[in-house]
Amino acid sequence: MPKTLVAVTRSPLSPTPRSTIKRGRKRAVTDRAALDAVLDAGLICHLSVVIDGSPVVLPTGYGRDGDTLYLHGSTGALSLRSALDNEVCVAVTLLDGIVYARSVFHFSANYRSAVVHGHARLVESAEERLHGLKVLTEHMAPGSWNHSREPNAKELAKTAVLALSLDEAALKVRTGGPGDEPEDISDNLAWAGVLPLTQQWGAPQPSDDLAPGWEIPAHVMDRYASRG
Amino acid sequence: MPKTLVAVTRSPLSPTPRSTIKRGRKRAVTDRAALDAVLDAGLICHLSVVIDGSPVVLPTGYGRDGDTLYLHGSTGALSLRSALDNEVCVAVTLLDGIVYARSVFHFSANYRSAVVHGHARLVESAEERLHGLKVLTEHMAPGSWNHSREPNAKELAKTAVLALSLDEAALKVRTGGPGDEPEDISDNLAWAGVLPLTQQWGAPQPSDDLAPGWEIPAHVMDRYASRG
Numbered sequence: 285m286p287k288t289l290v291a292v293t294r295s296p297l298s299p300t301p302r303s304t305i306k307r308g309r310k311r312a313v314t315d316r317a318a319l320d321a322v323l324d325a326g327l328i329c330h331l332s333v334v335i336d337g338s339p340v341v342l343p344t345g346y347g348r349d350g351d352t353l354y355l356h357g358s359t360g361a362l363s364l365r366s367a368l369d370n371e372v373c374v375a376v377t378l379l380d381g382i383v384y385a386r387s388v389f390h391f392s393a394n395y396r397s398a399v400v401h402g403h404a405r406l407v408e409s410a411e412e413r414l415h416g417l418k419v420l421t422e423h424m425a426p427g428s429w430n431h432s433r434e435p436n437a438k439e440l441a442k443t444a445v446l447a448l449s450l451d452e453a454a455l456k457v458r459t460g461g462p463g464d465e466p467e468d469i470s471d472n473l474a475w476a477g478v479l480p481l482t483q484q485w486g487a488p489q490p491s492d493d494l495a496p497g498w499e500i501p502a503h504v505m506d507r508y509a510s511r512g
Numbered sequence: 513m514p515k516t517l518v519a520v521t522r523s524p525l526s527p528t529p530r531s532t533i534k535r536g537r538k539r540a541v542t543d544r545a546a547l548d549a550v551l552d553a554g555l556i557c558h559l560s561v562v563i564d565g566s567p568v569v570l571p572t573g574y575g576r577d578g579d580t581l582y583l584h585g586s587t588g589a590l591s592l593r594s595a596l597d598n599e600v601c602v603a604v605t606l607l608d609g610i611v612y613a614r615s616v617f618h619f620s621a622n623y624r625s626a627v628v629h630g631h632a633r634l635v636e637s638a639e640e641r642l643h644g645l646k647v648l649t650e651h652m653a654p655g656s657w658n659h660s661r662e663p664n665a666k667e668l669a670k671t672a673v674l675a676l677s678l679d680e681a682a683l684k685v686r687t688g689g690p691g692d693e694p695e696d697i698s699d700n701l702a703w704a705g706v707l708p709l710t711q712q713w714g715a716p717q718p719s720d721d722l723a724p725g726w727e728i729p730a731h732v733m734d735r736y737a738s739r740g
Contacts, residue, residue: 486708
C-alpha cells in the first residue's frame with residue numbers, strides 16, 4: 285500500500301500519552317530532524333489556549349530556534365495572557381494534497397502535521413526578547429531582520445514574547461495514494477489518485493507608499509524565485 | 513493606509529465576548545456571505561478541544577451546509593469524544609501573503625481567518641450522518657460523492673459525524689501593505705510591500721494500483737484547471 289504514516293516523537297519519547305499518535309499509526313520514529321523540517325517549512329501555526337474552560341484556537345506567527353518555539357503577540361491580548369495561565373497546544377500543518385479513493389470512506393489528505401504541547405514561558409530578559417523576535421521575523425520573512433529597522437523600546441514594551449519547549453511534540457505525515465479496500469480496487473469502480481497541492485509565492489508587490497527608486501531586495505526576490 | 517481588517521460576526525451579533533475581534537479591529541460588519549466564503553474556500557480546519565484541562569488542536573476535514581459545519585472522525589478517537597464533552601473551537605485560515613515593513617514591528621501577514629465556537633452535536637440519525645459525510649466529501653473533493661462508492665453500514669458504524677452551529681463565529685481579514693510609522697516611511701529606510709502566497713493544484717497523479725484505461729475524471733481535471 286503506497287500510503288505512509290509516520291509518527292515522530294522527540295527524546296524523551298512521548299512524555300505523556302496525548303503526544304503519541306493514537307489513530308492510524310503505522311510506525312514511530314525518533315527522527316527529530318523530520319519534526320524540525322516541518323516546523324521550519326510552515327509559515328504560520330495554530331495556537332490553542334483554554335479560556336474559561338473552553339478552547340480558543342488562533343492563527344499566529346512563530347519561529348524555531350533549536351528546541352524552542354517562539355511566539356509573540358500584543359501584551360494586551362487575551363489569548364496570550366491565557367497562554368501563560370494554562371498549557372498551550374501549537375499545530376503546524378502543511379497540506380500536500382487531496383487523496384481520491386474508490387470509496388468515500390477512504391478519501392483522505394496528504395499532509396505533514398507537527399503538534400506541540402507545553403507550558404509557554406513569558407520571555408523576560410531584554411536579550412532573549414530581542415532574540416525571539418529575530419527568530420520570529422527571520423522565520424516569517426528570511427533576511428528581513430538586518431534589512432528593516434529593529435524594534436525600539438516602545439515597540440518592545442508592547443510585544444510579549446513566549447517560548448515553548450519542543451520536548452513534547454508529535455509529527456504525523458501522510459503520503460501516497462488511497463488505502464482502498466481490495467474488492468473496490470478489483471471492482472475498478474472509480475478513479476483513484478492524488479491531486480497535489482503546493483504553496484506558491486506570487487511576484488513581490490511594492491507598497492503603494494514606497495518611495496520611487498527601490499529595486500526588490502535580494503532576500504525578497506530570492507524567496508519569490510525559490511518556490512513553492 | 514492600504515491595510516484592511518474586517519471583523520464579521522453572524523446574527524445574533526457576538527453572543528459572547530470571545531467571538532468579537534478584540535485586537536486590531538478597524539471595522540465590524542455583519543456580512544455573513546464573507547464568513548461563508550472563507551469557510552468554503554478553506555480545505556482543512558484546525559479543531560481544538562480540551563482534554564484533561566489542556567488544549568489539543570488537530571488539523572481535520574470539514575464541510576459547511578448552511579449554518580452547520582460538519583466534522584468527522586473515527587468513533588474511537590480521543591479528540592472526538594472530548595469534543596462532545598466540552599465546547600470546541602474551529603479555525604479555518606487562508607494565508608494570502610507576507611507583509612514586509614520598514615520596521616520589524618510592523619511585519620505582518622495577509623490572511624482570511626474564520627473562527628467558530630460552540631458545542632458540537634453528535635449526529636445520530638442515519639440520514640443526517642450520510643448527509644454530513646456527503647457535505648464533507650464534496651467540500652474536500654467536489655464531485656466525488658457521486659463518482660465514488662458511498663459508505664456501507666460497516667464504514668458508517670466506524671465514523672462519527674459532528675455538527676457545529678455557526679451561530680458564534682468571527683471572521684478576520686487582513687489585506688494590503690504594511691502599516692509603517694510615518695517617520696519610517698519618510699526615512700525610506702527599507703523596502704516595503706507584500707509577497708503574495710497562493711495554493712496551486714498540481715497535475716493529478718493516478719494511484720499506482722489504478723487499473724489501466726482510466727482518463728482523469730472531469731471533476732478532478734476541472735479542479736486542477738480551476739486554480740489556485
